[in-house]
Amino acid sequence: MANNIPSSPKNKSEQYLKQKAAKKRSGNKAVFLFLFFAAVAVAIIAKIFLSGTLKPEFFKGMPGSEDAYAMAKLFIKPTLKSSSANFSDEHYQFGKQSDSVYVIQSSVESTDDSGEKINTEFKIILKYNGGEVDKQKNWSLIDLNIH
Incomplete structure (x- = not known):
């Protein structure tokens, strides 16, 4: 029921x-x-x-030629006798020796105390240690030849 x-x-x-x-x-x-x-x-x-x-900065990958050249300029400027420096941005040579070692060859034009222009050629070898590419503390100077 x-x-x-x-x-x-x-x-x-x-x-x-x-x-x-x-x-x-x-x-x-x-x-x-x-x-x-x-x-x-x-x-x-x-x-x-x-x-x-x-892409976050820590996934940016390895530096390219422009990154290495920008760092090379930061390492070169303190070695010049003048505060004015004109780097040959279009005519630099770039190479990689290994995964994180970069070779840059270029020139810089500066002016000495008497006003004379000095053209300095350089070859610099830098090692990228990781981290932010645009921070100088993340790079090491391996070798610098100025002539």
Whole structure:
């Protein structure tokens, strides 16, 4: 024999309230997930606009010729007798001896105390020790020939 006792209004209201609470929890989770993914998207877009790349600095890889040449100039400037130095940026030669050793050959034009221009050719060997490529502390001077 089937039980045909109608549900009491109290049971129906309890069920309704339970369903409403479950839907609210489900909706709160959806809003939280949406806000989380929106924040991640904003962070990625900000990273792209601020740095021009998604690749973090520590994943940048090994330095290229421009990076090594920029460091070579930083190591050469203190050896000059003049504070004015014009490096031959278009005419430098670049080579790699091993995975992290770079050879740069170029010239620099400076002015001495009497106003005479001095053209100095140099060959510098630098070792990249890892870290940020544009920080001089991450490079070591192996050899420097100035003539």
